[in-house]
Amino acid sequence: MASSGVPALDKLLGGEGYPDKAAVLVVGAPGLGKEALGYWFTQSGLGQGDFCLYVTKRSTQEVLKDAKAFGLDFATRVPFWIAREGGEVKSNVNDLASLSFNIKEVLKKNGNRRIRIVVDVISALLMLNPPETIYQFLSGLFEDVKRYDAVLLGMVEDGMHQPQSLTAMQELFDGVVELRLYEEGLRLTPLMRIRKMLGVQPQPGYYSFAFSQSGFEVNSFVLK
């Protein structure tokens, strides 16, 4: 198991975090904090000495700045970056073949270590390519995840893609964590749900979540 870096989320996932050799998708509206789950996952991995690969459409500077806003600092231990700027390897979402090749190469070189992968380019890739091409790319990536005993956390924007593309995408992943904003009268509540997770009993219920000084808080949420 690979800790998510958030004790409250680990508890929801059965106590220890995301399952091994699994690809987990975080689906959520823009601005709700999907990336933060990626930061915590990366920081937790770095703390345990895992090899962490961060694949992003943004520059490393932007990611570090954003992570800092959530109280995370990658100053001492840094992940391996495939990023638009500032990373070890340059990411180009316009060139799916080279992106796929670069990820494969990095995984091959570090196959002797425990690996964590964070990918925030899925939405961008879905916008630029036909969905079938992206399903193919992801299927190949998931084979590597199994082969190298890695855990992958991907993020995809809700409301940015056609619903059928998103549903098909969720089918590909071993686990799906969903973040959404729920309207209840005049109140808005950020909710989280574990839609599915390999080896974990399905949990139909929603949990309210909040980012606080101590990190990420999760509380059970009762529908009225």
Place this chain on the structure above:
Amino acid sequence: MSLSSFEVVAIAAAAIVILACAYAAFWAFNIRRNLKVNLYRHQALGIGLVAICAGYFTFILGGASIYSPVSFSEYPLDNIGFYSFLACLAPLLYWTDSSLLAARDSDPLQRDVLHWGRVRFVLLGSVLICLGAGGAYTVYELVFLSQQTALAGTSVYLVGVPSILNNIAFLVPLVVPLAVGPILLPVAVRRTKDLTLRRHLKWFGLGAAFLMLGALAYVLLTALLGNSLLLLIASVLYTAAAYCLYRSAKAVIPIYSFTEGAS
């Protein structure tokens, strides 16, 4: 002072607009509170501020139409009124800026609309400087000059400053916020495939159009209609604008209710 029944209706209409604007602002700030990413928080804040400004103007125009002894064509907005109008355009520019950055962020190729990433510093800076100069003059005028010498529009001048600089000082905060959005946002909307952002921009665009129509109604119909009828017409348009701003705020991110969203 006794009010005619028509004036009462006009005041009620204006009150509805103010309430609708307040409701739109409430939702914008509510959504902002729940967001974590600064870019989207800025967008929500921008809508909230624009809604407050729209409500403020309805309040000002409502008051002017009821208490002004003359028609709008003769009604002089003094420098303070003119300056507060300029200041109220700043949130529009703030929202436009955050929306353009959000559009860039959601574009898979991270393309800047007409180099906005660089141009924004120049434009935002010049608007702020001009607003500062205009504000300083308005305070000076308030303290030292009589209201007689301080009528709005072309008569707004900074004392001892050449007229071209005066024009720039008051034109920049007027023209830049009104021009940037209509020029750049359509490009951003066409380019982005972000359905949420498109929905948000569509509603905001509609809201802005109703606000402009309301303002135009004052300018074009003021000679033909009485103040109360004018206020009533503008109130209908501003209510439509407030509704669009409310929908725009709620479209910043997808919001669900379990009757339709849960599966």
